[in-house]
Amino acid sequence: MRYDFGVVDLKLRRNLYVMITGIVVCSLFVGGLTFWLNSGIGVGWHFATPVFTGAWGYVVLMCCVVGAVGVVWLGWYWLKLAGTIASIAQRITGSNSVGRIGKGKLSAINGLSELINEQLDSNADYIAELEKQIKDSQIQIQLTQRQKRNTDAIIYSIRDAVIVVDEFDRLLMANEAAGRLFNFNFKTAQHRPIDELIPIDADKNEFVDFLRQSRQSKSRATKREIKIVDRKEKLNAKERILDCIISCVYDESKQNCGVVAVLHDITHEKEVSQMKNDFVNHVSHELKTPLASITAYSEMLFDGEADDEQTRKEFYSVIQSQAKRLNRLIEDILNTSRIESGLIKVGKKPVSLAILIEEQLQMIKSYAEEKDIKIIRPECKDVIVFGQVYADKDMISQVIVNLLSNAVKYTRSGGSIKIETEICLNHESQDVARVSVTDTGVGIPENEIEHVFDKFYRVEANKAQAKGTGLGLNLVKQIVEKVHNGRVFVSSELGVGSTFGFELPLATQDVMSKA
Amino acid sequence: MSERKVLVVDDEIHIVHVVAIKLRNNGFEVISAENGAEAFERACEEKPDIIVTDFQMPVMTGLELVEKLRRNEATKNIPVIMLTARGFAIEDEQKKALQISEFLSKPFSPKELLRSIEDILYHEKIKNQNAEVEVTH
The missing domain is CATH 3.30.565.10 (Histidine kinase-like ATPase, C-terminal domain)
Structure with missing residues (x-):
């Protein structure tokens, strides 16, 4: 609650003026009466004579005047004091945060107001510093929130499964890919134990085991190929191969406070690689078979193992047919490759x-x-x-x-x-x-x-x-x-x-x- | 001395033919089969001195044939030469376990094959003679 010190001041001044005016008028009245009685004009007012006449009269008159002056001075002093207190109150409550408490002629209160001024000045500096810190913190919070939103967006949009668990193996965060991979709802799974989400049965425990082993090993990051069984299609369970990187997170006291797992599905790469390998082996076999016939028959001809003309002709014919077979195969491989690359x-x-x-x-x-x-x-x-x-x-x-x-x-x-x-x-x-x-x-x-x-x-x-x-x-x-x-x-x-x-x-x- | 008998196994008829001519020209008796299953039957019936087989064949591969031969009492000691057009050979341990005398990769030289067959048969002969001497003593 704030007080209107202007109104208070006005009321105070008005009352003081009325009081001072009353005292001055009274003093003048008493002085005038004394003077009147002493001058002999006021004959008949004998009952007042002992007080207002002679030397006593002047004493009373002087006292009245001194009293009036004292009251005026006291009033002024009071006014000044009230003003200073009001301005202190204004500074303390903050309605006058800039101006200082003015120095007046009141030496008694000047020291106090100076102290208060100093204290308030240092308070003002401290408050300004705090305000600056609060502003900085607010900016920092906004930046952190923005960064968190960006990070969340990245994590949720990447195709690799990301799972973050705390030190008690409870899920802190998982993206959609992780939910899809392990068949749980990634939006509602937070804080649930990881072995509840990824049931430890004969098929799936390889991941949870690896996660725990990595935590125990206290190494910062470990990588391993793991296998899980994808049971989304109940009748057609498929084994998936995942490249799993597990990073342990440590706090300031080097205590493990969580684990981040990133799982990249390499099933398709493995299949392609296996397919390529099979193809190379297969093509090698297919190319070498006619070549083996060509080489063997040529050597036989060269060594004179074909005795008669008919055998020689038969050998030439085999060489020719096997060369054609080889050519056909090479053409097939080249054509497939050319059509695929659009170069044909x-x-x-x-x-x-x-x-x-x-x-x-x-x-x-x-x-x-x-x-x-x-x-x-x-x-x-x-x-x-x-x-x-x-x-x-x-x-x-x-x-x-x-x-x-x-x-x-x-x-x-x-x-x-x-x-x-x-x-x-x-x-x-x-x-x-x-x-x-x-x-x-x-x-x-x-x-x-x-x-x-x-x-x-x-x-x-x-x-x-x-x-x-x-x-x-x-x-x-x-x-x-x-x-x-x-x-x-x-x-x-x-x-x-x-x-x-x-x-x-x-x-x-x-x-x-x-x- | 009786004619030495060789069983040649390959699904490529031209290969069987050329190997057979080379071996017959050098005094061998040649019998042939198109796949591992047929080869096993012929090996049991004819008891060849040596078998030359392809690695990759339909119905039963060369490796499956050797495994089956080694399990059978009558054929377990027949030496085997394997021809392969594959880009890789099998592991040494497996080769040893199956007692495969030699691997020749396709394309191969019939001359080289003949030399290998003669070497292996010569060593087998020495081995058998030594065994006989030990038995007599």
Whole structure:
């Protein structure tokens, strides 16, 4: 509560003025009366004579005057004192924070006011310092809050799982990726024990164990590959490999006050690395096999081990066929790589699929006859029209030969292969030409069928049936979908056979005329 | 002296053919198989003096074949030469445990293969003679 010292001062002054005026008037009245009685004018007022006449009269008059002066001085002094006290009060309460208590003629109070002034001045400095510190602290708090928000945003947005626990293994913070990885709600999991969130069962305790070991080891940061079982899909639990870095946090007294774990999922990298490794081994085997034949037969010829002309011819023929096989393989690898990198030159022209199929069938015929496989070519539903599709002839030939040779490869002796072509007229979308190759081969298990067009993928159960690099079908997909804007398809029944095929958009009149 | 018998196992028919010609030209009897399973049956029936097998084959690989041979009393001591087109060979311990006499990587020289076969058979002969002498004494 603040007092209005101006009002108080005014009231005080008014009362003093009234009082002083009263005293002066009274004094003058007494003085005048004394003078009047002494001068003999006031005859008849004898009852006052002993007091107001003669020497006593002057004494009384003097006393009155001195009293009046004293009262005036006292009033002035009082006023001054009240003013000083008011201004001290004003400074203390802060309503007059700048001005100092003025020096007056009151020596008694000047010392006090000087002391108070000094104390208040030092208080003012201290308060100013405190205010500055508070302001600094407020700025610091704002900065820290901003930094925390930034850090939170970074942690929540990164793909790696981040988990922070306190010294009692209770969760302090976890980001969305961590919640997803260990299957808990990261928003509501705070302060819950970590082994409750990541249940210690046979699969998942590797992480919690590592966390505790790292804390006990007292090392600042430790790194390890750990495995966890992802049970999000109940029927299809998948093992995940994580690169886990655990950092221990210490307080000023070097006591552990928490642990930060960052988990980077390297399952895919591992798979890719394994795939590459398998591919290198596979390609190495595939390249070396024809090369081994070429080397061995050449050496035999050179050493004169082929006695007659017929044997020599047979050796030359093997060398030639194995060299072609080697070349085909190298071309497959290069083509896959070129298409993927977009470096391949595409020469599109109007081509007839029916004619291309006939050409490729001639090439595959001897291979099929070797295995006693019958090739069925039903009566074409479409007439052989030049320029059915606008495509790169060599590439589409490659697609057809890959599908046909795969069909022969995975069909047992005595089986058959049917190749069909048809035109599909779509009212809603573009008209397409469809080619399908159906075999009576070993078939593909249902869970593997979606992967058959993947690069380097080979159906596990069929690896024994035939050799391959896992590139042929991937090349088919790349050529049809990436280069020609078409679509590949597959259907299969294990032990019964498979149908592989592709659709290409029919060449329109516009395209044909431009070509 | 009876003809020495070699079992050549490879799913690549051209390799089997060329090895067979080289060995026959040098006085060996050659029998062949296309995969490990077939090779095991032929080894049990024919008791070859040595087996030359490919590493990677359908149905049963070369390694599986050797493992099976070593478990069988009749075939456990037959020396084996393994041909491999793989970018890596197996560990030394495994090679020793399976008693694989030699690894030859593809492409290989038929001459070199012949030399290896003769060396191994010569050492086997010496070993057997020593064993016989020990038994007689």
